[in-house]
Amino acid sequence: MITLKDMKKVFNAGKPNEFTAVRGVTVGIEDRKLTVLKGPSGSGKTTLLSIIGCMARPTAGRVFLDGRELTSLPERFLTGIRRSTFGFIFQQFNLIKGISAIENAMLPAYPTGRPRAEIRRRASELFELFNLGGKAEARIEWLSGGETQRVAIARALINAPAVLIADEPTAHLDSILSREFMDIMASLKREGMTIVMASHDPIVYESPAVDRIIEMRDGGVVGEVAS
């Protein structure tokens, strides 16, 4: 359970281009549910997502993870928690070119000091799960859109996180791949994963897998729909 209390995020504070991305938001993310942050671009949903995922710190307000306050933890500890608790899928997937698909998936686990053989095994399992078995050694550039998407998901899951965070995951996908994506999300949720997504794509927020939609506009929460 992730809780944000009066969370505010300001960029470039004190400078001429000061900009408030999120204004005083209080929200709780429930475990084992799929929550969607819905809203137009500029509504602050990406920023909110990054704070939920411990990728950034709030300018004001507090962040709690399972009752434990994270707001003022040193970067070292925060990164450790982030690495083991959260998995990220980015809008542009952001995979590293020139290295193999499976190495891309293994990257988040490298600094953990786990033996490489173990990491490799986990990555292979995930690749099997997502029907990427034969593509393990292929370069990212050679993969299709759907395959790239699934590699990105595998990468997000390599450290067996409890929470999956996805930022506009279907922005560069066609309808079929978008629906496929939501199917994968549904099955992950069934296995106990908590999922938080930011999206303005109807295929995402109208999917039956979604449990709750938080509507955002101009940096604040304007509404909530539970389904």
Place this chain on the structure above:
Amino acid sequence: MQWFERQRNIIDFTLSSLLRRKGKNAALLVVYISVVFVLSSVMFFTHAIRREASLVLQGAPEIVVQRVIAGRHDLIPVGYAQKIVGIRGVRSAKVRLWGYYYDAVSGANYTLMAPDQFSHGEGAVAIGSGIAQSGSYEEGTIVPLKSYNGTLLSFEIKKILTGASELVNADLMLMAETDFRSLFGIGPSLATDIVVEVMNPREVATIAAKIVRLLPDTRPIIRDEILRTYDSVFNWRGGILLVIFFGGVLAFIIFAWDKASGLSAEEKREIGILKAIGWETSDIIVMKFWEGLSVSLAAFLGGITLGYLHVFFASSSLFEPVLKGWSVLYPDFRLVPFIDPLQVATLFMLTVMPYTVATVIPSWRAATVDPDVIMRS
């Protein structure tokens, strides 16, 4: 153990990253190794020769007295030796007969010498292995030499000098005193120079000063000066070596500059991605450190090993065109492998540190970027 596994994982990615630009990085490594090879070869070669000179020339004469006329070295009267012996502190003063013989057929210059004791008698010569090799001479061969007035004198090769290093005797040709004088037309009252032995080695400089006062047209050269001549041979500060040295330093600067001039946009983006997926600032720094170290360390180890093999196993054969110059006779540079650990350490510092530092420092900025930057762009 965990720390070690973490290093290995990061190194795996570093190497994958380097292998993406296989051609460029391979070329860089080859050039880097070559630069270290040349510098270390020169380093080993010059140090070994200087050490050998300082050891071998300990046997050189304590004082050599030359006669100087109009600024040039000229033949010295034999009578000067008696005068020198009369100086207090001098143990002996003996004349030396030596000079250069140019063999028109081969184009080689020989150093001809009539030593104090020549056991093979008149009409015979003893030659160094360099002469034997260049003229394909053997013991028993007859060698014609052209005398000062154009007549040909024949000598039989009675011995080829062995035992001592070629650096000492490669171009030597020894003969009897009478033969030497007939060959060069030098009368019995003149000699090339005079070697002086003193009773107390600490008095050498004083006695040299006395010799000059007694015989003002002479110039004494003491053993200390002979030894110091070889300390400055192959000096970094002049000629070809200066060019090589600067070339090497320039190469290192260029390599480090390429790294130090900062990361490309692509590299910055990748670091952003790594930070976003969970790598810490320290992980990025470690990665960059290994990137710099693996290239420069390989270059150092490879280059210096090749340099050693080149100088001490292959007689510095790649330097032959430079060292040989216009010489026809060229000694086989089979050097004793004297090594200066300080020089090796300096080369290590020069090779590895600037490059590694230049790889790590510019990445510091990029490594400290916030993990969410990649999401915002």
Place this chain on the structure above:
Amino acid sequence: MRKSTVLFITQGVLLVLLLALFVHAAVATRNAASRLEASRSMVARLGLTDLCLFTDARYSRHPSMADLNTAFQDYPMSFEHFPSGSLVPPPPHLRARTVGSAAKGGR
């Protein structure tokens, strides 16, 4: 094999090779003692003053015996005639202030 393993093995082999060469240097230096002694005694016996490094010019064959004239050729800044001249500078005692000052105090 893992890439990092390859790196460690390569660096390790190179390092071992280099150390072996240093051991070779130590051993060979000791074994060369007799040859060095033979060279030194030949130098002493014949009264030699220079090593035979270059045989193309007098002042590079016997640099310690060179006089001012041969060191500076036609005039002090004249171009070097022989390649070996750029490797062998005029001896220190010639570069001292005046000829013959070499004898005074051994400079």
